[in-house]
Amino acid sequence: MNRLITLAARPEGMPKESDFRLEERPMPLPGGGEVLVQTLYLSVDPYMRGRLSGVTTYVPGLDLGEVIGGGVVGRVLESSDPRWSAGDIVEGMLGWQEYAVAPARSLRKIDPAAGPISSALYVLGMPGLTAYFGLLEICRPQPGETVVVSGAAGAVGSLVGQIARIKRCRAIGIAGSNEKVRFLIEELGFDGAFNYRETPDYAAKLKQLCPNGVDVYFDNVGGAITDAVMRHIASHARVAVCGQISQYNSVGPETGPRWLSQLVVRQAKVEGFLVTQFADRYEAGLHQLSTWLKEGRLQYREDVADGLENAPQAFIRMLEGKNIGKQLVKVAD
Numbered sequence: 001m002n003r004l005i006t007l008a009a010r011p012e013g014m015p016k017e018s019d020f021r022l023e024e025r026p027m028p029l030p031g032g033g034e035v036l037v038q039t040l041y042l043s044v045d046p047y048m049r050g051r052l053s054g055v056t057t058y059v060p061g062l063d064l065g066e067v068i069g070g071g072v073v074g075r076v077l078e079s080s081d082p083r084w085s086a087g088d089i090v091e092g093m094l095g096w097q098e099y100a101v102a103p104a105r106s107l108r109k110i111d112p113a114a115g116p117i118s119s120a121l122y123v124l125g126m127p128g129l130t131a132y133f134g135l136l137e138i139c140r141p142q143p144g145e146t147v148v149v150s151g152a153a154g155a156v157g158s159l160v161g162q163i164a165r166i167k168r169c170r171a172i173g174i175a176g177s178n179e180k181v182r183f184l185i186e187e188l189g190f191d192g193a194f195n196y197r198e199t200p201d202y203a204a205k206l207k208q209l210c211p212n213g214v215d216v217y218f219d220n221v222g223g224a225i226t227d228a229v230m231r232h233i234a235s236h237a238r239v240a241v242c243g244q245i246s247q248y249n250s251v252g253p254e255t256g257p258r259w260l261s262q263l264v265v266r267q268a269k270v271e272g273f274l275v276t277q278f279a280d281r282y283e284a285g286l287h288q289l290s291t292w293l294k295e296g297r298l299q300y301r302e303d304v305a306d307g308l309e310n311a312p313q314a315f316i317r318m319l320e321g322k323n324i325g326k327q328l329v330k331v332a333d
């Protein structure tokens with residue numbers, strides 16, 4: 001039998017474990033052009049929150065009873081396609097289940113010699129590419145500029161700050177605990193950071209850390225943090241809107257300070273993006289990220305929960321900000 005996690009109820013606000021159900025179903029059988037994959041690691045990501053509410057963005061919303069979709073690194077067990085053989089390690093959107101059948105063409109080959117296979121869901125996968133293209137293509141940071149990133153100690157944010165440093169910028173992080181602030185400064189080499197949960201006056205802190213203003217803002221969170229950063233942007237600032245996680249569990253629309261006039265005064269640019277818009281350049285992005293990784297210029301931390309049954313809990317703890325680095329779930333060896 002296959003074990004899998006399905007959507008039991010649409011969450012209201014922060015998801016609860018009871019919104020998910022662990023089920024057993026017969027093992028899937030691969031047909032022509034399909035591959036049977038055993039899940040080794042699965043990824044829990046913020047974008048899944050919208051899917052649970054049935055919202056379709058670049059991925060479709062989920063129906064009740066459907067397997068929770070998401071990125072997986074797994075091992076090929078059976079293949080009817082010449083591209084894949086038993087034992088190959090692959091990455092694909094296979095969902096929260098122990099075994100999955102997928103079209104052969106939908107999978108990406110992972111070289112276990114290139115590094116830990118779990119990095120295909122992090123530095124050498126979707127979050128890495130989001131940080132890479134979002135920062136370099138949307139914000140075009142220049143040496144000496146100040147780059148501020150919110151959600152700084154998470155999967156995307158922790159890489160944004162390090163790539164900013166590689167590009168000889170000052171990297172300032174905003175994150176939700178003192179431990180995260182220490183991680184950013186002592187382990188990742190950020191030039192400054194603050195804990196937004198214990199900082200009463202964001203504006204004063206930003207003024208202290210970014211005396212010449214914020215040239216680049218990589219926004220992962222939105223809300224009050226972004227309101228404060230937007231008040232402190234420098235002339236010709238570039239703002240990449242990557243995500244707005246502070247709103248993902250909101251039950252109603254939020255209003256906030258209106259800062260669009262800042263864009264006029266500062267002649268600044270705000271641009272939202274989806275990593276998928278860079279799909280035709282993923283290979284080049286992965287090549288650069290893996291080079292930096294091998295050179296020791298990118299550090300990363302994984303936060304790994306154990307067992308498929310703990311995937312809902314891992315997802316919730318990520319939304320609550322308990323993860324440092326990338327939240328993953330290990331399903332099998």
Ligand SMILES: NC(=O)c1ccc[n+]([C@@H]2O[C@H](COP(=O)([O-])OP(=O)(O)OC[C@H]3O[C@@H](n4cnc5c(N)ncnc54)[C@H](OP(=O)(O)O)[C@@H]3O)[C@@H](O)[C@H]2O)c1
Nearest residue numbers: 046154155156175176220221242243244245246274275321
């Ligand atoms: N545009 C794209 O293509 C794309 C692709 C991937 C990800 N994203 C977006 O990028 C962002 C980061 O994703 P990720 O995978 O790297 O997740 P992550 O940062 O590893 O984990 C989520 C983090 O969000 C923070 N957070 C949660 N609630 C918050 C709130 N109310 N206010 C401020 N921070 C809050 C928490 O850290 P704290 O302790 O700091 O609060 C938590 O650790 C998300 O917004 C996601 O939707 C966008």
